Amino acid sequence: MTDKFVSIEGIAKRYPGASGATTTVFENLWLSMARGEFCCVIGHSGCGKTTVLNILAGLDAPSEGTVIVDGQAISGTSLDRAVIFQSHALLPWRTVLGNVSYAVTSKWRNWDRAKVKAHAQTFIDLVGLTGSEHKRPSELSGGMKQRVGIARALSITPKMMLMDEPFSALDALTRGTLQDEVRRICLETGQTAFMITHDVDEAIYLADKIFLMTNGPGAVLAEVVENPLPRDRGRTDLHRHPLYYALRNHIIDFLVTRSKNFTAETPDHDPRNVPVIHIGKPGLTIASDVKPEPPREPSWPGLSRPSTCS
Amino acid sequence: MTTISLRLRAGLVSIALLAAFLGIWHLATRASAPVKAMSPEYAKLMGLTATQGKSAMPGPLDVGAKLWEHLKRPFYDNGPNDKGLGIQLGYSIARVGLGYLLAVLVAIPLGFLIGMSPLLSRALDPFIQVLKPISPLAWMPLALYTIKDSSISAIFVIFICSIWPMLLNTVFGVASVRKEWINVARTLEVGTLRRAFTVILPAAAPTILTGMRISIGIAWLVIVAAEMLVGGTGIGYFVWNEWNNLSITNVIIAILLIGIVGMLLDQILARFTRMVTFPE
Numbered sequence: 001m002t003d004k005f006v007s008i009e010g011i012a013k014r015y016p017g018a019s020g021a022t023t024t025v026f027e028n029l030w031l032s033m034a035r036g037e038f039c040c041v042i043g044h045s046g047c048g049k050t051t052v053l054n055i056l057a058g059l060d061a062p063s064e065g066t067v068i069v070d071g072q073a074i075s076g077t078s079l080d081r082a083v084i085f086q087s088h089a090l091l092p093w094r095t096v097l098g099n100v101s102y103a104v105t106s107k108w109r110n111w112d113r114a115k116v117k118a119h120a121q122t123f124i125d126l127v128g129l130t131g132s133e134h135k136r137p138s139e140l141s142g143g144m145k146q147r148v149g150i151a152r153a154l155s156i157t158p159k160m161m162l163m164d165e166p167f168s169a170l171d172a173l174t175r176g177t178l179q180d181e182v183r184r185i186c187l188e189t190g191q192t193a194f195m196i197t198h199d200v201d202e203a204i205y206l207a208d209k210i211f212l213m214t215n216g217p218g219a220v221l222a223e224v225v226e227n228p229l230p231r232d233r234g235r236t237d238l239h240r241h242p243l244y245y246a247l248r249n250h251i252i253d254f255l256v257t258r259s260k261n262f263t264a265e266t267p268d269h270d271p272r273n274v275p276v277i278h279i280g281k282p283g284l285t286i287a288s289d290v291k292p293e294p295p296r297e298p299s300w301p302g303l304s305r306p307s308t309c310s
Numbered sequence: 311m312t313t314i315s316l317r318l319r320a321g322l323v324s325i326a327l328l329a330a331f332l333g334i335w336h337l338a339t340r341a342s343a344p345v346k347a348m349s350p351e352y353a354k355l356m357g358l359t360a361t362q363g364k365s366a367m368p369g370p371l372d373v374g375a376k377l378w379e380h381l382k383r384p385f386y387d388n389g390p391n392d393k394g395l396g397i398q399l400g401y402s403i404a405r406v407g408l409g410y411l412l413a414v415l416v417a418i419p420l421g422f423l424i425g426m427s428p429l430l431s432r433a434l435d436p437f438i439q440v441l442k443p444i445s446p447l448a449w450m451p452l453a454l455y456t457i458k459d460s461s462i463s464a465i466f467v468i469f470i471c472s473i474w475p476m477l478l479n480t481v482f483g484v485a486s487v488r489k490e491w492i493n494v495a496r497t498l499e500v501g502t503l504r505r506a507f508t509v510i511l512p513a514a515a516p517t518i519l520t521g522m523r524i525s526i527g528i529a530w531l532v533i534v535a536a537e538m539l540v541g542g543t544g545i546g547y548f549v550w551n552e553w554n555n556l557s558i559t560n561v562i563i564a565i566l567l568i569g570i571v572g573m574l575l576d577q578i579l580a581r582f583t584r585m586v587t588f589p590e
């Protein structure tokens with residue numbers, strides 16, 4: 001890959017365990033993302049997804065290895081990497097406008113009040129919360145709170161968005177709407193996005209690339225699945241795409257059966273060269289490293305896309 | 311069915327209870343028929359208590375009349391042993407206010423530091439654990455010896471008794487600010503000082519104010535005892551002085567006023583607490 005916007009290079013996370021031993025959540029983890037790419041991480045609970053995201057955000061430091069974003073090794077948090085928290089993490093003593101303004105003033109310290117307000121208002125409008133500016137988080141529904149979190153993250157115009165199961169606490173209908181919004185906003189603003197999810201359909205709808213992680217402890221990144229669906233996919237006819245079920249089955253198959261014993265069954269797994277899976281019509285074929293893939297076609301349906309072989 | 315609000319009904323019950331209490335008090339202390347004949351000199355010596363069977367305990371009417379007298383002239387000053395109740399209360403409130411304010415100025419910044427630093431928290435913990443259970447009055451001799459001024463010693467005692475609840479609550483409030491709020495500030499690259507004022511302070515404010523409310527209650531409890539010890543002025547001194555004068559009426563009035571002022575102080579802090587409390 002030529003454009004590695006994010007490159008996670010051999011990170012490990014260990015915790016001191018009971019009786020002096022150390023627990024290794026994961027080690028020697030390599031992962032990269034291109035600029036403007038939407039990546040989802042799927043894996044069972046406790047495999048270390050949040051840990052990876054926190055390291056990417058700079059909230060947590062890896063025990064080993066480095067993370068390079070935009071050509072620079074990260075050290076600590078940055079306004080370039082916005083986080084949307086699972087629990088929305090709004091400041092309850094501030095209003096909607098106050099919460100978004102707090103982020104805006106943090107980025108642009110010398111802006112005057114009116115400018116901050118106008119800027120914050122733009123993003124509140126963007127997530128469809130016009131009219132609720134002066135409500136406090138306690139007066140909002142779960143979906144509205146999550147929208148404020150999205151507005152807050154976007155308001156600082158980050159280079160990348162990190163989302164830890166942002167919609168898992170929402171009902172299906174609200175989740176759908178917010179997925180649409182996040183997808184639209186990310187495409188419009190060219191965000192690079194890293195999202196953790198437990199919802200396979202969410203990953204299929206949103207992601208360009210899906211990272212599959214095995215069970216912890218000692219989790220590894222098993223596969224990177226390229227999403228064969230075209231970029232301008234629609235939520236409602238997603239399942240009509242000829243490759244949809246192949247993709248879905250592949251992910252579910254991994255989660256249900258392969259994620260448990262992946263390390264034992266795949267002794268020659270190279271964490272530096274994680275196989276990239278292209279879902280093709282005839283079956284599954286693996287192509288690692290080299291990507292003889294033609295440029296993405298925006299047209300629907302993506303039938304003409306050839307399955308690639310190594 | 312007529313629906314009378316709970317508040318109104320509770321108020322009515324309160325008034326009824328008060329009336330019952332005053333009634334019983336009145337009946338228990340009223341003068342009964344003159345007791346047996348006794349020599350006039352002896353009767354004079356014993357006063358009304360003996361001659362008319364009047365209880366030594368003043369009744370509500372005596373207290374009421376005396377209270378009215380005090381309320382008419384709250385601020386008179388006839389020398390060191392005879393000052394208006396307003397003046398005495400003023401002294402006590404001023405001492406509590408000063409000692410309490412000093413405690414706030416020390417406890418809250420210190421609590422912030424301890425709460426934010428696990429090292430300081432551990433290092434200072436043994437000292438706090440030992441100092442906290444000491445009765446504030448135990449400091450009095452030491453204070454009198456070193457400060458050599460009874461009034462300032464009383465203020466010091468108030469300071470030392472009100473600092474602990476505030477300090478401990480501040481430490482607890484600051485240390486238990488939700489991690490996710492701190493993380494929000496961190497991802498926004500908010501500096502330490504701004505983070506302290508924009509995230510930690512508002513998040514910990516309800517806990518801190520609760521500590522301040524406990525402190526003001528303790529300070530008001532302690533001032534009465536402290537003033538009994540140091541003497542001179544203040545409502546505590548007044549109580550002791552009136553006991554020496556055997557004026558139970560004045561003692562009862564002082565008790566009543568101590569209760570009312572304590573309640574007002576508590577209410578003020580409760581209002582502040584409500585102001586900083588946020589719904590989640």
Ligand SMILES: Nc1ncnc2c1ncn2[C@@H]1O[C@H](COP(=O)(O)OP(=O)(O)OP(=O)(O)O)[C@@H](O)[C@H]1O
Pocket residue numbers: 015016025043044045046047048049050051052216
């Ligand atoms: N402070 C800690 N001390 C020890 N172990 C920890 C600590 N924090 C996390 N872990 C361990 O690290 C592992 C990964 O945790 P993490 O929160 O990243 O999981 P996750 O993949 O996000 O799970 P979920 O899907 O349930 O959110 C877990 O097994 C957990 O027990």
Ligand SMILES: [Mg+2]
Pocket residue numbers: 049050051164
């Ligand atoms: Mg997690």
